[in-house]
Amino acid sequence: MSRPRENYREDVAGRANVEDTPELLAYYDELEKLEAGALWTVANKIEPWEPKSDSVPVLWRYKDMRELVLRSVSMVTPEKAGRRVVYLNNPGRREYSAAVGWLFSGLQVMHPGERASAHAHSASALRFIMEGAGAYTIVNGRKLTLGANDFVITPNGCWHEHGVVEDGKPCIWQDGLDIPLTNALETNFYAVHKDLTQVVTHPVNHSVAAWGNAGLRPYGEEWNNPYSPLLKFEWGPTYEALVKYSKVTDGSPYDGILMNYVNPLTGGPVMQTTGAAMQLLRPGEHTRAHRHTGCAVYQVSKGKGYSIINGKRFDWQERDIFCVPAWAWHEHGNASNSEDACLFNFNDSPTINALGLYREQAFGENDGHQPILT
Numbered sequence: 001m002s003r004p005r006e007n008y009r010e011d012v013a014g015r016a017n018v019e020d021t022p023e024l025l026a027y028y029d030e031l032e033k034l035e036a037g038a039l040w041t042v043a044n045k046i047e048p049w050e051p052k053s054d055s056v057p058v059l060w061r062y063k064d065m066r067e068l069v070l071r072s073v074s075m076v077t078p079e080k081a082g083r084r085v086v087y088l089n090n091p092g093r094r095e096y097s098a099a100v101g102w103l104f105s106g107l108q109v110m111h112p113g114e115r116a117s118a119h120a121h122s123a124s125a126l127r128f129i130m131e132g133a134g135a136y137t138i139v140n141g142r143k144l145t146l147g148a149n150d151f152v153i154t155p156n157g158c159w160h161e162h163g164v165v166e167d168g169k170p171c172i173w174q175d176g177l178d179i180p181l182t183n184a185l186e187t188n189f190y191a192v193h194k195d196l197t198q199v200v201t202h203p204v205n206h207s208v209a210a211w212g213n214a215g216l217r218p219y220g221e222e223w224n225n226p227y228s229p230l231l232k233f234e235w236g237p238t239y240e241a242l243v244k245y246s247k248v249t250d251g252s253p254y255d256g257i258l259m260n261y262v263n264p265l266t267g268g269p270v271m272q273t274t275g276a277a278m279q280l281l282r283p284g285e286h287t288r289a290h291r292h293t294g295c296a297v298y299q300v301s302k303g304k305g306y307s308i309i310n311g312k313r314f315d316w317q318e319r320d321i322f323c324v325p326a327w328a329w330h331e332h333g334n335a336s337n338s339e340d341a342c343l344f345n346f347n348d349s350p351t352i353n354a355l356g357l358y359r360e361q362a363f364g365e366n367d368g369h370q371p372i373l374t
Contacts, residue, residue: 002029008044016040051293054092055100055325057309062130062319069107069172078116083162084109085175088297090323093180100323101295102181103274103348108162109172110135115163118193124227124271125154125177127162128299128344130319134168137161139231141201144208146173149235149301151261151344155227155271159198174299174321176346178273207231211264214241228263228270235301239342242280246340253368254290256281256332269350276346281305281334288368289331292360296324296347303341305334311373329363329370 002025009017018024018040031037069086078084087106088099099105108127110116112134128151129135135146139160144152154160164171182188203209210218211230214237223229242257251257257280261270269275278301281287289308298307304317309330314322324330334341352358363370 002026005041008042010044016043051327053101053295053325053327055090055098055295055323056092057312057314057323057325057328058088058090058099059314059316059320059322060088062317062321065107066172069109070170073109073111073170078110078114082119083116083175088321088323092325096180096183098180099297099321100325101348102178102184103295103297103323103346104175104177104179105297105321105323106175107172108175109170110162110164111170112164112168113166115197116161117196118159118161118198119191120157120159120193121179121182121190122156122188123177123179123182124156124274125160125175126271126274126276126346127152127154128174128176128346130172130174130299132164132169132171132173134165135171135173136163136165138198138200141198142207142231143200143202143204144232145205146171146232147235149238149344151233151235151238151276153228153231153270155225156273159193161193161197176274176297178348178351181273181348181351205232208234212237217264223265226272228261228265230264230270233261233270238278239280239302242278242342243340246280246282251282253288254331254362255279256285256287271350272354273348273351274346275349276344279332279343279345281332281341281343283339284334284337286333286369287331289329289363289370290360291327291329291363293326293358294347294349294352295326295328296345298322298324298343298345301342301344303334303336303339305332305336305341307332308370308372311370313372331363331369 011017076084085106085108090100129146129148137144137152139154140158210221246257261276300316300318300320306313306315310328
């Protein structure tokens with residue numbers, strides 16, 4: 001006798017609506033023995049009317065995470081761990097060790113004098129500095145010093161290593177990678193540098209000095225890589241640009257004052273598969289809700305506020321991290337009537353856009369604001 005099967009029938013013209021019969025159930029069993037199946041039995045499941053993310057909105061509070069992250073220092077060395085990271089695990093994506101969708105996020109901690117060995121991988125990676133002093137990274141021989149709220153990229157295939165100088169302070173930063181995506185595509189490679197460290201081939205912060213000047217391209221500098229030659233985006237100039245822009249624009253009704261980090265040569269995303277942005281919410285600002293394909297991991301760079309994601313309110317403050325799944329309604333609010341707030345995010349938009357899969361929709365009711373679900 002054939003076993004019972006899940007049925008995804010829909011009584012809608014153009015959708016699969018085949019009723020199970022003993023003859024069909026036996027037929028399905030025969031197909032299964034040949035590692036095959038009838039599309040109409042799963043079509044409505046694998047081709048939903050709109051995206052249905054397995055990810056759920058999550059807020060990781062820094063005050064809850066910080067002590068646990070710091071505690072790892074006494075238990076695990078960078079040499080043994082490779083990278084001493086506490087990763088963020090979305091309840092709907094545990095199987096993939098993902099924070100949301102196909103994006104990985106974790107908090108890495110290093111103490112003064114520590115250094116993680118040089119390595120390379122297929123996943124694109126980034127760091128966003130949360131606290132400490134004296135952190136640095138070396139990307140393909142280019143050494144970059146790092147301060148709070150600085151954003152640095154370590155693109156696909158680049159040798160990179162991290163450390164904190166002897167006279168620095170304990171440092172914590174967020175790691176963001178597309179490891180789940182490269183694993184899903186079955187394209188992930190990992191390598192450890194034969195010397196465990198790189199030779200620094202350029203002056204410290206050469207990337208910023210050469211490529212970090214607005215509207216200016218350095219004469220004689222050659223760059224043929226598919227990622228940004230500007231590897232570090234400093235907080236000071238980023239925040240200054242947001243403030244300047246806020247004085248001459250109303251901004252986006254959905255994102256406030258939003259600016260994307262870009263490759264200065266192309267104006268496109270900083271890496272091929274992973275993008276990043278910073279947005280400013282003016283005092284008292286409450287954006288309207290929208291949703292779009294693609295997902296994002298947010299980190300609060302400045303201020304206090306809240307985000308409403310699929311009808312649930314999440315109150316955040318500086319250094320908290322939260323995620324917005326694909327096709328989830330979301331809006332943001334600044335809780336202060338006197339100070340601005342800033343949100344950093346990294347996202348999968350370069351992949352979504354390159355594949356022609358981007359779609360966006362505004363929330364059309366209640367003047368663009370979601371009802372809070374209890």
